[in-house]
Amino acid sequence: MPKPRALVVLVPLLLLTACGTETGAGGGTGSGADTVSPDLPLAGTQWTVDAVTVDGRRSVAPDGARLDFGQDGRARGNTGCNTFGATVVVRGDGVTVTPQEVTEIGCPADRQRFEQELLKAFSGPLKGTTKGDALRLDSPDGRNGLELTAEPAAALRGTTWKVDGLVSGESTASLPAGSEAKARFVIGADGRVTGNLGCNDFSATARLDEKARTLTVEGPAATTRMMCTSPQMKLETRLYELLDGPLAYRLNHRTLTLTDASGEGLTATATAR
Known part of the structure:
Protein backbone atom coordinates (compact mmCIF):
# COMPACT_ATOMS: atom_id res chain seq x y z
CA MET A 1 0.00 0.00 0.00
CA PRO A 2 1.43 3.42 -0.89
CA LYS A 3 2.60 5.52 2.01
CA PRO A 4 -0.16 7.95 3.04
CA ARG A 5 0.60 11.56 2.33
CA ALA A 6 -0.88 14.71 3.74
CA LEU A 7 -4.30 15.64 2.45
CA VAL A 8 -4.24 18.51 0.02
CA VAL A 9 -6.89 21.16 0.67
CA LEU A 10 -8.87 21.55 -2.50
CA VAL A 11 -9.54 25.03 -3.83
CA PRO A 12 -12.93 25.65 -5.50
CA LEU A 13 -12.34 24.60 -9.05
CA LEU A 14 -15.47 24.49 -11.20
CA LEU A 15 -17.33 26.77 -13.48
CA LEU A 16 -20.75 25.40 -14.29
CA THR A 17 -22.45 27.50 -16.94
CA ALA A 18 -26.24 27.51 -17.02
CA CYS A 19 -27.55 28.80 -20.31
CA GLY A 20 -31.25 28.09 -19.79
CA THR A 21 -33.57 28.18 -22.77
CA GLU A 22 -32.82 30.40 -25.72
CA THR A 23 -35.28 31.41 -28.38
CA GLY A 24 -34.11 32.98 -31.62
CA ALA A 25 -36.05 34.49 -34.49
CA GLY A 26 -36.64 32.30 -37.54
CA GLY A 27 -35.87 33.17 -41.16
CA GLY A 28 -36.78 36.42 -42.85
CA THR A 29 -40.39 35.27 -43.19
CA GLY A 30 -40.79 35.31 -39.38
CA SER A 31 -42.57 31.99 -39.64
CA GLY A 32 -41.01 30.24 -36.60
CA ALA A 33 -38.38 30.12 -33.85
CA ASP A 34 -35.41 27.90 -32.98
CA THR A 35 -35.43 26.52 -29.42
CA VAL A 36 -32.35 25.32 -27.57
CA SER A 37 -33.03 22.60 -25.00
CA PRO A 38 -32.52 23.69 -21.38
CA ASP A 39 -29.30 22.67 -19.67
CA LEU A 40 -29.11 19.66 -17.41
CA PRO A 41 -30.10 20.85 -13.90
CA LEU A 42 -26.81 19.95 -12.22
CA ALA A 43 -26.06 23.05 -10.14
CA GLY A 44 -26.58 22.42 -6.44
CA THR A 45 -27.02 18.65 -6.77
CA GLN A 46 -25.31 15.78 -4.96
CA TRP A 47 -24.85 12.27 -6.32
CA THR A 48 -23.70 8.84 -5.19
CA VAL A 49 -21.42 7.17 -7.74
CA ASP A 50 -22.86 3.70 -8.36
CA ALA A 51 -20.50 2.47 -11.07
CA VAL A 52 -18.13 3.63 -13.81
CA THR A 53 -17.37 2.17 -17.21
CA VAL A 54 -13.95 2.59 -18.85
CA ASP A 55 -13.15 1.11 -22.27
CA GLY A 56 -16.34 -0.92 -22.03
CA ARG A 57 -15.48 -2.46 -18.63
CA ARG A 58 -17.96 -1.69 -15.81
CA SER A 59 -16.79 -1.42 -12.18
CA VAL A 60 -19.06 -1.05 -9.15
CA ALA A 61 -18.11 1.89 -6.92
CA PRO A 62 -16.84 1.45 -3.34
CA ASP A 63 -18.57 3.12 -0.41
CA GLY A 64 -18.00 6.85 -0.25
CA ALA A 65 -17.70 7.50 -4.00
CA ARG A 66 -19.67 10.65 -4.76
CA LEU A 67 -19.89 13.70 -7.00
CA ASP A 68 -21.30 17.14 -6.09
CA PHE A 69 -22.07 20.10 -8.35
CA GLY A 70 -22.05 23.47 -6.56
CA GLN A 71 -24.43 26.37 -7.09
CA ASP A 72 -21.46 28.58 -7.94
CA GLY A 73 -20.28 26.31 -10.72
CA ARG A 74 -17.77 24.27 -8.73
CA ALA A 75 -17.85 20.49 -8.51
CA ARG A 76 -16.04 18.19 -6.12
CA GLY A 77 -16.03 14.48 -5.68
CA ASN A 78 -14.66 11.55 -3.75
CA THR A 79 -13.37 8.40 -5.42
CA GLY A 80 -13.88 6.28 -2.31
CA CYS A 81 -10.42 7.31 -1.17
CA ASN A 82 -9.22 10.67 -2.53
CA THR A 83 -11.15 13.85 -3.19
CA PHE A 84 -10.95 15.62 -6.55
CA GLY A 85 -12.23 18.59 -8.51
CA ALA A 86 -12.80 19.49 -12.15
CA THR A 87 -14.09 22.44 -14.15
CA VAL A 88 -17.40 21.72 -15.88
CA VAL A 89 -19.31 23.52 -18.62
CA VAL A 90 -22.91 22.44 -19.30
CA ARG A 91 -24.71 23.21 -22.55
CA GLY A 92 -27.97 21.40 -23.14
CA ASP A 93 -27.32 17.73 -22.38
CA GLY A 94 -23.60 18.16 -23.03
CA VAL A 95 -21.15 18.28 -20.10
CA THR A 96 -17.51 19.17 -20.76
CA VAL A 97 -15.20 18.20 -17.89
CA THR A 98 -11.64 19.42 -17.36
CA PRO A 99 -10.00 17.56 -14.42
CA GLN A 100 -8.10 19.63 -11.88
CA GLU A 101 -6.68 18.69 -8.46
CA VAL A 102 -6.69 15.32 -6.71
CA THR A 103 -5.54 14.62 -3.16
CA GLU A 104 -2.89 11.95 -2.62
CA ILE A 105 -3.94 9.64 0.19
CA GLY A 106 -2.63 6.09 -0.06
CA CYS A 107 -5.41 3.62 -0.87
CA PRO A 108 -5.80 -0.17 -1.09
CA ALA A 109 -5.09 -1.52 -4.58
CA ASP A 110 -8.75 -2.08 -5.48
CA ARG A 111 -9.66 1.50 -4.57
CA GLN A 112 -6.68 2.86 -6.46
CA ARG A 113 -7.85 1.02 -9.56
CA PHE A 114 -11.39 2.33 -9.21
CA GLU A 115 -10.08 5.84 -8.60
CA GLN A 116 -8.12 5.79 -11.86
CA GLU A 117 -11.19 4.56 -13.73
CA LEU A 118 -13.50 7.19 -12.22
CA LEU A 119 -11.11 10.04 -13.02
CA LYS A 120 -10.75 8.78 -16.58
CA ALA A 121 -14.53 8.44 -17.02
CA PHE A 122 -15.20 11.91 -15.55
CA SER A 123 -13.18 13.76 -18.17
CA GLY A 124 -13.70 15.42 -21.54
CA PRO A 125 -17.01 15.75 -23.40
CA LEU A 126 -19.87 13.74 -21.89
CA LYS A 127 -23.57 13.44 -22.61
CA GLY A 128 -25.95 13.48 -19.66
CA THR A 129 -29.25 11.62 -19.45
CA THR A 130 -31.61 11.54 -16.48
CA LYS A 131 -34.32 9.09 -15.47
CA GLY A 132 -36.03 9.56 -12.13
CA ASP A 133 -33.28 10.05 -9.55
CA ALA A 134 -30.61 8.50 -11.81
CA LEU A 135 -28.06 10.34 -13.95
CA ARG A 136 -25.75 8.90 -16.60
CA LEU A 137 -22.75 10.72 -18.02
CA ASP A 138 -21.37 8.96 -21.12
CA SER A 139 -18.54 9.65 -23.53
CA PRO A 140 -19.48 10.23 -27.19
CA ASP A 141 -18.43 6.70 -28.17
CA GLY A 142 -20.26 5.14 -25.20
CA ARG A 143 -17.16 3.31 -23.96
CA ASN A 144 -16.66 5.46 -20.84
CA GLY A 145 -19.28 6.70 -18.41
CA LEU A 146 -20.61 7.16 -14.88
CA GLU A 147 -23.81 5.90 -13.25
CA LEU A 148 -25.06 8.21 -10.50
CA THR A 149 -27.99 8.31 -8.08
CA ALA A 150 -29.27 11.51 -6.47
CA GLU A 151 -28.55 11.73 -2.75
CA PRO A 152 -31.29 12.93 -0.38
CA ALA A 153 -30.26 15.40 2.33
CA ALA A 154 -29.44 13.77 5.67
CA ALA A 155 -31.13 14.63 8.96
CA LEU A 156 -28.85 15.66 11.81
CA ARG A 157 -30.55 13.29 14.25
CA GLY A 158 -30.89 9.58 13.57
CA THR A 159 -28.27 9.49 10.81
Missing part, protein backbone atom coordinates in the same frame (compact mmCIF):
# COMPACT_ATOMS: atom_id res chain seq x y z
CA THR A 160 -25.14 7.36 11.11
CA TRP A 161 -22.23 9.74 10.54
CA LYS A 162 -18.93 8.21 9.42
CA VAL A 163 -15.92 10.25 10.52
CA ASP A 164 -13.71 10.87 7.48
CA GLY A 165 -11.45 13.82 8.27
CA LEU A 166 -9.82 15.96 10.97
CA VAL A 167 -10.23 19.73 10.80
CA SER A 168 -7.62 22.27 11.87
CA GLY A 169 -8.56 25.84 11.04
CA GLU A 170 -9.18 26.09 7.30
CA SER A 171 -7.56 22.75 6.43
CA THR A 172 -8.79 19.17 6.60
CA ALA A 173 -6.53 16.14 6.97
CA SER A 174 -7.22 12.46 6.44
CA LEU A 175 -7.60 10.10 9.37
CA PRO A 176 -4.50 8.19 10.56
CA ALA A 177 -3.82 5.30 8.18
CA GLY A 178 -5.44 2.12 9.45
CA SER A 179 -8.13 3.91 11.49
CA GLU A 180 -10.61 4.79 8.74
CA ALA A 181 -13.15 1.99 9.07
CA LYS A 182 -14.73 2.16 12.54
CA ALA A 183 -15.21 5.79 13.58
CA ARG A 184 -18.89 6.73 13.35
CA PHE A 185 -21.67 8.05 15.56
CA VAL A 186 -25.41 8.69 15.77
CA ILE A 187 -27.09 11.69 17.40
CA GLY A 188 -30.32 10.27 18.80
CA ALA A 189 -33.68 11.94 19.26
CA ASP A 190 -33.38 11.07 22.98
CA GLY A 191 -30.36 13.35 23.43
CA ARG A 192 -27.72 10.63 23.41
CA VAL A 193 -24.72 10.25 21.12
CA THR A 194 -23.59 6.69 20.48
CA GLY A 195 -21.09 5.04 18.20
CA ASN A 196 -17.39 4.32 17.90
CA LEU A 197 -14.55 6.83 17.72
CA GLY A 198 -11.87 4.58 16.27
CA CYS A 199 -11.49 1.73 18.76
CA ASN A 200 -14.11 1.42 21.51
CA ASP A 201 -17.87 1.82 21.43
CA PHE A 202 -19.16 4.79 23.42
CA SER A 203 -22.37 6.35 24.67
CA ALA A 204 -22.84 9.85 26.09
CA THR A 205 -25.56 12.33 26.96
CA ALA A 206 -25.51 15.39 24.71
CA ARG A 207 -27.32 18.71 24.51
CA LEU A 208 -28.16 19.88 21.01
CA ASP A 209 -29.02 23.55 20.46
CA GLU A 210 -30.31 23.76 16.90
CA LYS A 211 -30.78 27.54 17.09
CA ALA A 212 -27.19 28.20 18.16
CA ARG A 213 -26.02 25.18 16.11
CA THR A 214 -24.00 23.69 18.95
CA LEU A 215 -23.56 20.18 20.32
CA THR A 216 -22.31 19.74 23.91
CA VAL A 217 -21.49 16.38 25.45
CA GLU A 218 -22.51 16.48 29.11
CA GLY A 219 -20.56 14.31 31.53
CA PRO A 220 -18.08 11.51 30.80
CA ALA A 221 -18.85 9.00 28.08
CA ALA A 222 -19.40 5.33 28.87
CA THR A 223 -17.03 3.17 26.81
CA THR A 224 -15.94 -0.38 26.23
CA ARG A 225 -12.35 -1.28 27.16
CA MET A 226 -10.86 -2.96 24.11
CA MET A 227 -7.25 -2.58 23.03
CA CYS A 228 -6.82 -1.68 19.37
CA THR A 229 -4.07 -0.86 16.88
CA SER A 230 -1.99 2.27 17.44
CA PRO A 231 -3.69 4.29 14.63
CA GLN A 232 -7.14 3.43 16.00
CA MET A 233 -6.17 4.39 19.55
CA LYS A 234 -4.59 7.61 18.30
CA LEU A 235 -7.78 8.59 16.49
CA GLU A 236 -9.95 7.66 19.46
CA THR A 237 -7.87 9.79 21.83
CA ARG A 238 -8.10 12.75 19.48
CA LEU A 239 -11.85 12.46 19.03
CA TYR A 240 -12.51 12.10 22.76
CA GLU A 241 -10.51 15.29 23.31
CA LEU A 242 -12.72 17.07 20.79
CA LEU A 243 -15.88 15.93 22.55
CA ASP A 244 -14.76 17.54 25.81
CA GLY A 245 -16.58 20.83 25.37
CA PRO A 246 -19.15 22.59 23.19
CA LEU A 247 -18.85 22.05 19.45
CA ALA A 248 -20.26 24.21 16.68
CA TYR A 249 -21.83 22.16 13.92
CA ARG A 250 -22.42 22.79 10.23
CA LEU A 251 -24.68 20.49 8.22
CA ASN A 252 -24.32 20.62 4.44
CA HIS A 253 -26.61 18.12 2.71
CA ARG A 254 -24.87 14.87 3.75
CA THR A 255 -21.71 16.29 5.33
CA LEU A 256 -21.43 17.25 9.01
CA THR A 257 -18.59 19.36 10.44
CA LEU A 258 -18.01 19.71 14.20
CA THR A 259 -15.44 22.23 15.48
CA ASP A 260 -14.42 23.55 18.89
CA ALA A 261 -13.67 27.17 19.77
CA SER A 262 -10.09 26.88 18.47
CA GLY A 263 -11.19 25.59 15.04
CA GLU A 264 -10.16 21.97 15.72
CA GLY A 265 -12.71 19.33 14.81
CA LEU A 266 -13.89 16.61 12.48
CA THR A 267 -15.86 16.05 9.30
CA ALA A 268 -18.30 13.17 8.85
CA THR A 269 -20.41 11.88 5.98
CA ALA A 270 -23.86 10.31 6.21
CA THR A 271 -23.63 6.61 5.45
CA ALA A 272 -25.66 5.17 2.59
CA ARG A 273 -29.27 4.38 3.45
Whole structure:
Protein backbone atom coordinates (compact mmCIF):
# COMPACT_ATOMS: atom_id res chain seq x y z
CA MET A 1 0.00 0.00 0.00
CA PRO A 2 1.43 3.42 -0.89
CA LYS A 3 2.60 5.52 2.01
CA PRO A 4 -0.16 7.95 3.04
CA ARG A 5 0.60 11.56 2.33
CA ALA A 6 -0.88 14.71 3.74
CA LEU A 7 -4.30 15.64 2.45
CA VAL A 8 -4.24 18.51 0.02
CA VAL A 9 -6.89 21.16 0.67
CA LEU A 10 -8.87 21.55 -2.50
CA VAL A 11 -9.54 25.03 -3.83
CA PRO A 12 -12.93 25.65 -5.50
CA LEU A 13 -12.34 24.60 -9.05
CA LEU A 14 -15.47 24.49 -11.20
CA LEU A 15 -17.33 26.77 -13.48
CA LEU A 16 -20.75 25.40 -14.29
CA THR A 17 -22.45 27.50 -16.94
CA ALA A 18 -26.24 27.51 -17.02
CA CYS A 19 -27.55 28.80 -20.31
CA GLY A 20 -31.25 28.09 -19.79
CA THR A 21 -33.57 28.18 -22.77
CA GLU A 22 -32.82 30.40 -25.72
CA THR A 23 -35.28 31.41 -28.38
CA GLY A 24 -34.11 32.98 -31.62
CA ALA A 25 -36.05 34.49 -34.49
CA GLY A 26 -36.64 32.30 -37.54
CA GLY A 27 -35.87 33.17 -41.16
CA GLY A 28 -36.78 36.42 -42.85
CA THR A 29 -40.39 35.27 -43.19
CA GLY A 30 -40.79 35.31 -39.38
CA SER A 31 -42.57 31.99 -39.64
CA GLY A 32 -41.01 30.24 -36.60
CA ALA A 33 -38.38 30.12 -33.85
CA ASP A 34 -35.41 27.90 -32.98
CA THR A 35 -35.43 26.52 -29.42
CA VAL A 36 -32.35 25.32 -27.57
CA SER A 37 -33.03 22.60 -25.00
CA PRO A 38 -32.52 23.69 -21.38
CA ASP A 39 -29.30 22.67 -19.67
CA LEU A 40 -29.11 19.66 -17.41
CA PRO A 41 -30.10 20.85 -13.90
CA LEU A 42 -26.81 19.95 -12.22
CA ALA A 43 -26.06 23.05 -10.14
CA GLY A 44 -26.58 22.42 -6.44
CA THR A 45 -27.02 18.65 -6.77
CA GLN A 46 -25.31 15.78 -4.96
CA TRP A 47 -24.85 12.27 -6.32
CA THR A 48 -23.70 8.84 -5.19
CA VAL A 49 -21.42 7.17 -7.74
CA ASP A 50 -22.86 3.70 -8.36
CA ALA A 51 -20.50 2.47 -11.07
CA VAL A 52 -18.13 3.63 -13.81
CA THR A 53 -17.37 2.17 -17.21
CA VAL A 54 -13.95 2.59 -18.85
CA ASP A 55 -13.15 1.11 -22.27
CA GLY A 56 -16.34 -0.92 -22.03
CA ARG A 57 -15.48 -2.46 -18.63
CA ARG A 58 -17.96 -1.69 -15.81
CA SER A 59 -16.79 -1.42 -12.18
CA VAL A 60 -19.06 -1.05 -9.15
CA ALA A 61 -18.11 1.89 -6.92
CA PRO A 62 -16.84 1.45 -3.34
CA ASP A 63 -18.57 3.12 -0.41
CA GLY A 64 -18.00 6.85 -0.25
CA ALA A 65 -17.70 7.50 -4.00
CA ARG A 66 -19.67 10.65 -4.76
CA LEU A 67 -19.89 13.70 -7.00
CA ASP A 68 -21.30 17.14 -6.09
CA PHE A 69 -22.07 20.10 -8.35
CA GLY A 70 -22.05 23.47 -6.56
CA GLN A 71 -24.43 26.37 -7.09
CA ASP A 72 -21.46 28.58 -7.94
CA GLY A 73 -20.28 26.31 -10.72
CA ARG A 74 -17.77 24.27 -8.73
CA ALA A 75 -17.85 20.49 -8.51
CA ARG A 76 -16.04 18.19 -6.12
CA GLY A 77 -16.03 14.48 -5.68
CA ASN A 78 -14.66 11.55 -3.75
CA THR A 79 -13.37 8.40 -5.42
CA GLY A 80 -13.88 6.28 -2.31
CA CYS A 81 -10.42 7.31 -1.17
CA ASN A 82 -9.22 10.67 -2.53
CA THR A 83 -11.15 13.85 -3.19
CA PHE A 84 -10.95 15.62 -6.55
CA GLY A 85 -12.23 18.59 -8.51
CA ALA A 86 -12.80 19.49 -12.15
CA THR A 87 -14.09 22.44 -14.15
CA VAL A 88 -17.40 21.72 -15.88
CA VAL A 89 -19.31 23.52 -18.62
CA VAL A 90 -22.91 22.44 -19.30
CA ARG A 91 -24.71 23.21 -22.55
CA GLY A 92 -27.97 21.40 -23.14
CA ASP A 93 -27.32 17.73 -22.38
CA GLY A 94 -23.60 18.16 -23.03
CA VAL A 95 -21.15 18.28 -20.10
CA THR A 96 -17.51 19.17 -20.76
CA VAL A 97 -15.20 18.20 -17.89
CA THR A 98 -11.64 19.42 -17.36
CA PRO A 99 -10.00 17.56 -14.42
CA GLN A 100 -8.10 19.63 -11.88
CA GLU A 101 -6.68 18.69 -8.46
CA VAL A 102 -6.69 15.32 -6.71
CA THR A 103 -5.54 14.62 -3.16
CA GLU A 104 -2.89 11.95 -2.62
CA ILE A 105 -3.94 9.64 0.19
CA GLY A 106 -2.63 6.09 -0.06
CA CYS A 107 -5.41 3.62 -0.87
CA PRO A 108 -5.80 -0.17 -1.09
CA ALA A 109 -5.09 -1.52 -4.58
CA ASP A 110 -8.75 -2.08 -5.48
CA ARG A 111 -9.66 1.50 -4.57
CA GLN A 112 -6.68 2.86 -6.46
CA ARG A 113 -7.85 1.02 -9.56
CA PHE A 114 -11.39 2.33 -9.21
CA GLU A 115 -10.08 5.84 -8.60
CA GLN A 116 -8.12 5.79 -11.86
CA GLU A 117 -11.19 4.56 -13.73
CA LEU A 118 -13.50 7.19 -12.22
CA LEU A 119 -11.11 10.04 -13.02
CA LYS A 120 -10.75 8.78 -16.58
CA ALA A 121 -14.53 8.44 -17.02
CA PHE A 122 -15.20 11.91 -15.55
CA SER A 123 -13.18 13.76 -18.17
CA GLY A 124 -13.70 15.42 -21.54
CA PRO A 125 -17.01 15.75 -23.40
CA LEU A 126 -19.87 13.74 -21.89
CA LYS A 127 -23.57 13.44 -22.61
CA GLY A 128 -25.95 13.48 -19.66
CA THR A 129 -29.25 11.62 -19.45
CA THR A 130 -31.61 11.54 -16.48
CA LYS A 131 -34.32 9.09 -15.47
CA GLY A 132 -36.03 9.56 -12.13
CA ASP A 133 -33.28 10.05 -9.55
CA ALA A 134 -30.61 8.50 -11.81
CA LEU A 135 -28.06 10.34 -13.95
CA ARG A 136 -25.75 8.90 -16.60
CA LEU A 137 -22.75 10.72 -18.02
CA ASP A 138 -21.37 8.96 -21.12
CA SER A 139 -18.54 9.65 -23.53
CA PRO A 140 -19.48 10.23 -27.19
CA ASP A 141 -18.43 6.70 -28.17
CA GLY A 142 -20.26 5.14 -25.20
CA ARG A 143 -17.16 3.31 -23.96
CA ASN A 144 -16.66 5.46 -20.84
CA GLY A 145 -19.28 6.70 -18.41
CA LEU A 146 -20.61 7.16 -14.88
CA GLU A 147 -23.81 5.90 -13.25
CA LEU A 148 -25.06 8.21 -10.50
CA THR A 149 -27.99 8.31 -8.08
CA ALA A 150 -29.27 11.51 -6.47
CA GLU A 151 -28.55 11.73 -2.75
CA PRO A 152 -31.29 12.93 -0.38
CA ALA A 153 -30.26 15.40 2.33
CA ALA A 154 -29.44 13.77 5.67
CA ALA A 155 -31.13 14.63 8.96
CA LEU A 156 -28.85 15.66 11.81
CA ARG A 157 -30.55 13.29 14.25
CA GLY A 158 -30.89 9.58 13.57
CA THR A 159 -28.27 9.49 10.81
CA THR A 160 -25.14 7.36 11.11
CA TRP A 161 -22.23 9.74 10.54
CA LYS A 162 -18.93 8.21 9.42
CA VAL A 163 -15.92 10.25 10.52
CA ASP A 164 -13.71 10.87 7.48
CA GLY A 165 -11.45 13.82 8.27
CA LEU A 166 -9.82 15.96 10.97
CA VAL A 167 -10.23 19.73 10.80
CA SER A 168 -7.62 22.27 11.87
CA GLY A 169 -8.56 25.84 11.04
CA GLU A 170 -9.18 26.09 7.30
CA SER A 171 -7.56 22.75 6.43
CA THR A 172 -8.79 19.17 6.60
CA ALA A 173 -6.53 16.14 6.97
CA SER A 174 -7.22 12.46 6.44
CA LEU A 175 -7.60 10.10 9.37
CA PRO A 176 -4.50 8.19 10.56
CA ALA A 177 -3.82 5.30 8.18
CA GLY A 178 -5.44 2.12 9.45
CA SER A 179 -8.13 3.91 11.49
CA GLU A 180 -10.61 4.79 8.74
CA ALA A 181 -13.15 1.99 9.07
CA LYS A 182 -14.73 2.16 12.54
CA ALA A 183 -15.21 5.79 13.58
CA ARG A 184 -18.89 6.73 13.35
CA PHE A 185 -21.67 8.05 15.56
CA VAL A 186 -25.41 8.69 15.77
CA ILE A 187 -27.09 11.69 17.40
CA GLY A 188 -30.32 10.27 18.80
CA ALA A 189 -33.68 11.94 19.26
CA ASP A 190 -33.38 11.07 22.98
CA GLY A 191 -30.36 13.35 23.43
CA ARG A 192 -27.72 10.63 23.41
CA VAL A 193 -24.72 10.25 21.12
CA THR A 194 -23.59 6.69 20.48
CA GLY A 195 -21.09 5.04 18.20
CA ASN A 196 -17.39 4.32 17.90
CA LEU A 197 -14.55 6.83 17.72
CA GLY A 198 -11.87 4.58 16.27
CA CYS A 199 -11.49 1.73 18.76
CA ASN A 200 -14.11 1.42 21.51
CA ASP A 201 -17.87 1.82 21.43
CA PHE A 202 -19.16 4.79 23.42
CA SER A 203 -22.37 6.35 24.67
CA ALA A 204 -22.84 9.85 26.09
CA THR A 205 -25.56 12.33 26.96
CA ALA A 206 -25.51 15.39 24.71
CA ARG A 207 -27.32 18.71 24.51
CA LEU A 208 -28.16 19.88 21.01
CA ASP A 209 -29.02 23.55 20.46
CA GLU A 210 -30.31 23.76 16.90
CA LYS A 211 -30.78 27.54 17.09
CA ALA A 212 -27.19 28.20 18.16
CA ARG A 213 -26.02 25.18 16.11
CA THR A 214 -24.00 23.69 18.95
CA LEU A 215 -23.56 20.18 20.32
CA THR A 216 -22.31 19.74 23.91
CA VAL A 217 -21.49 16.38 25.45
CA GLU A 218 -22.51 16.48 29.11
CA GLY A 219 -20.56 14.31 31.53
CA PRO A 220 -18.08 11.51 30.80
CA ALA A 221 -18.85 9.00 28.08
CA ALA A 222 -19.40 5.33 28.87
CA THR A 223 -17.03 3.17 26.81
CA THR A 224 -15.94 -0.38 26.23
CA ARG A 225 -12.35 -1.28 27.16
CA MET A 226 -10.86 -2.96 24.11
CA MET A 227 -7.25 -2.58 23.03
CA CYS A 228 -6.82 -1.68 19.37
CA THR A 229 -4.07 -0.86 16.88
CA SER A 230 -1.99 2.27 17.44
CA PRO A 231 -3.69 4.29 14.63
CA GLN A 232 -7.14 3.43 16.00
CA MET A 233 -6.17 4.39 19.55
CA LYS A 234 -4.59 7.61 18.30
CA LEU A 235 -7.78 8.59 16.49
CA GLU A 236 -9.95 7.66 19.46
CA THR A 237 -7.87 9.79 21.83
CA ARG A 238 -8.10 12.75 19.48
CA LEU A 239 -11.85 12.46 19.03
CA TYR A 240 -12.51 12.10 22.76
CA GLU A 241 -10.51 15.29 23.31
CA LEU A 242 -12.72 17.07 20.79
CA LEU A 243 -15.88 15.93 22.55
CA ASP A 244 -14.76 17.54 25.81
CA GLY A 245 -16.58 20.83 25.37
CA PRO A 246 -19.15 22.59 23.19
CA LEU A 247 -18.85 22.05 19.45
CA ALA A 248 -20.26 24.21 16.68
CA TYR A 249 -21.83 22.16 13.92
CA ARG A 250 -22.42 22.79 10.23
CA LEU A 251 -24.68 20.49 8.22
CA ASN A 252 -24.32 20.62 4.44
CA HIS A 253 -26.61 18.12 2.71
CA ARG A 254 -24.87 14.87 3.75
CA THR A 255 -21.71 16.29 5.33
CA LEU A 256 -21.43 17.25 9.01
CA THR A 257 -18.59 19.36 10.44
CA LEU A 258 -18.01 19.71 14.20
CA THR A 259 -15.44 22.23 15.48
CA ASP A 260 -14.42 23.55 18.89
CA ALA A 261 -13.67 27.17 19.77
CA SER A 262 -10.09 26.88 18.47
CA GLY A 263 -11.19 25.59 15.04
CA GLU A 264 -10.16 21.97 15.72
CA GLY A 265 -12.71 19.33 14.81
CA LEU A 266 -13.89 16.61 12.48
CA THR A 267 -15.86 16.05 9.30
CA ALA A 268 -18.30 13.17 8.85
CA THR A 269 -20.41 11.88 5.98
CA ALA A 270 -23.86 10.31 6.21
CA THR A 271 -23.63 6.61 5.45
CA ALA A 272 -25.66 5.17 2.59
CA ARG A 273 -29.27 4.38 3.45
